[in-house]
Amino acid sequence: MTPFPYKNDLFRIILIILLFIGNSAPSFAADNNEDESFDVSGVIIHHVLDDHIWHFWDGHYGTLYLPVIVYSAERGFDVFSSSNFYDENHNLIPYNGYKLEHNHIYLGDTQVLDFSITKNVVMLFITAFILILVFRAVAKGARKNAGKAPKGIQSFMEPIILFVTEEVIKPNAGPKANKYVPYLLTLFFFILFGNLLGLLPGAANLTGNIAVTMTLAAFTFLITNFSGNKAYWSHIFWTPGVPLPLRPILLMVEVIGIFTKPIALLIRLFAAIAAGHIVLLSIMSLTFIFHSWAVGFGSSILVVFISLIELLVAGIQAYVFTLFSSLYIGLATAEHEHH
């Protein structure tokens, strides 16, 4: 794996300049040679992946050990703390026949079903809690200020809710759009809050995890196909207005299309958020690779700007996921007039 992916030419030029400065300027950290073999890709991948512990900083109190919940055919459900897998020196040890290897838990040689409250699951709970907290406050404001101008968090969130319902969902989600508004609004704000919270230092990479985006895409997939009307299915299985010999070919294309739509959704969100985290961490890691204050200064400035871009991406990805989910639902429920 390449240590840091280049985004574009400008980025490359800036990096080259930084490298040049880094070599010519006196290197203050040069004496500190003890972690010369700094494992950049290891650190980055470790951050982007899920974990059974939540590591904030080194030291005794810096790690939060999360509960492990596993299921195996032989032993049934088993619940214990993930601290059992670590000794005093933070080395992995087997516990009660269970082994933790690369974040997978094995019983003997077989992998068990892992329902642990992992770092991302805690992050998921936090996101859900904040969502409920925020929108309960908005609803309370709406009830309290009925017939009056909105106030506080209510006046901040209402325009966003209005924008998503009126500009994203209703024009695209077809004639029965109202039915899908609660799902799509929840989807939008879950992704938005997940993306934004994921940018916080120490936070888990929830919406950049493929399991999360896959689940969300699966919901859209299920809703789309369960609400698909006759016109939708007839277009897939026996496309009207097309010469007969072409119809079987189109059938295949359309059937593949049913699955490519949600797959595109899940990969887009996952890739955008995970890539954002990887880029940010790569640039931050430059400081530790070069042991240079100058590089540290340069990469800090770059990180600030890319963080700003990530804020934008957080909004755009929530918007795009909701937009395409609305579109797919709209296509499945639209009344087609045959020409």
Add this chain to the structure above:
Amino acid sequence: MDLLTPGVGLIFWQAVVFLILVFALSKMAWKPILNSLKQREETIQGSLDEANKARQQMASMQADSEALLKEAREERDKILRDAREAGNRLHDQAQADAKKNADKILEDAKAVIQTEKNAALRDVKEQVAIFSLEVAEKLMKKNLSDDKAQKDLTNRFVEELKLN
């Protein structure tokens, strides 16, 4: 490769939490918020419509009041004109009446004066006649108390008569 293999546990938790979120938020948040937004939209639309209607009403009322004012002005002018005419007419008539009355009074007065004058004259004449007679009687009585006098008188009269 771990990056691309979804974990079963996370899928499970994500599905559970997301479903709970959809139900909780649609009951707790989306329904009241969207209702209040819709209500506000309707209120604003209603207020705008009402303002528009009020403006139209005002305009029509203004036109009405202007027409009324014009009518009132015309009526006032007409009344004034009529009043002036009536006044003039009354004035003229009063003047004519007064003149007639005065004339009549004057005439009556003249007639009365004439009658009174005549009566007075008659009275005076009578009185004078009476006085004359009395004087004549007295004179006669005095002057004709002797025969000579009577003769003188008769002679004078005769002379006078002759003279005449």
